[in-house]
Amino acid sequence: MTHISVAAPAASALSLSTGERKLRRATAADVGPLAEVLADAVYEDPVYGWLIPSNRRRLASLRRFFEIQLQIVGLARGSVYTTAGLAGAAISTPPGSWRLPASAALRNGAGFAHVFGVHMPRALAYLLRVERRHVQGPHHYIATVGVAPSSQGQGLGSELLRPTLDLCDTKQRSVYIEASSARNAALYERLGFSVTGEMRLRVSPPLRLMLRLPLPQETT
Ligand SMILES: CC(C)(COP(=O)(O)OP(=O)(O)OC[C@H]1O[C@@H](n2cnc3c(N)ncnc32)[C@H](O)[C@@H]1OP(=O)(O)O)[C@@H](O)C(=O)NCCC(=O)NCCS
Numbered sequence: 001m002t003h004i005s006v007a008a009p010a011a012s013a014l015s016l017s018t019g020e021r022k023l024r025r026a027t028a029a030d031v032g033p034l035a036e037v038l039a040d041a042v043y044e045d046p047v048y049g050w051l052i053p054s055n056r057r058r059l060a061s062l063r064r065f066f067e068i069q070l071q072i073v074g075l076a077r078g079s080v081y082t083t084a085g086l087a088g089a090a091i092s093t094p095p096g097s098w099r100l101p102a103s104a105a106l107r108n109g110a111g112f113a114h115v116f117g118v119h120m121p122r123a124l125a126y127l128l129r130v131e132r133r134h135v136q137g138p139h140h141y142i143a144t145v146g147v148a149p150s151s152q153g154q155g156l157g158s159e160l161l162r163p164t165l166d167l168c169d170t171k172q173r174s175v176y177i178e179a180s181s182a183r184n185a186a187l188y189e190r191l192g193f194s195v196t197g198e199m200r201l202r203v204s205p206p207l208r209l210m211l212r213l214p215l216p217q218e219t220t
Pocket of ligand 1: 045
């Protein structure tokens, strides 16, 4: 869910069509608007609600959180897919890039403290536990997928995940995701993920740990 890192620049002008919509790779100019969209998307999510319990602070905190994640995970060392209208985003990292280096955590310490406020110790304990349960071995990691509430349920979330899933099938790689609600776990199951475990910290909502093995490629 939140393993944030810094490294090689990656955003390219790549765009492709999946289903009805044209997807494109996000750039630095998209960070602000996409952080707002992702914050709106997860505002009602049980895990984010537990991590940032104040209804008054949550939206602004989530925007700051996703600004950081988009910059230092998606754009710095992974990919961010979005649509022409910025209705949603999927942030993922390639094999070997999911873990937050200590240097990046330290550089963004003030930002994370702003996000979690007085709940920072609990958030840190939670995120460290999430990190300890992270799947071993080479894999792609979908750090976040979110769609603007007004655009949910129209296939966009599935489409935003498609480039990563197709790449993983082509390269015969696994892909890992953490599902923060039963409803989004059901979506991921339909896309080929299976639950490999469940994690919680004390009374936190459960986080379902999910892995998708690549589809066998046809040999001719
Ligand atoms: C999960 C999410 C990315 C899926 O995008 P989408 O465009 O709505 O998804 P699709 O139209 O491709 O598929 C619909 C399925 O997504 C899931 N879904 C839809 N709205 C959802 C919501 N508000 N919360 C969780 N899952 C949702 C459901 O499984 C739904 O199928 P259902 O209507 O039969 O229950 C999007 O709904 C969302 O941003 N939800 C809130 C944030 C979130 O849960 N992010 C994932 C964190 S792990």
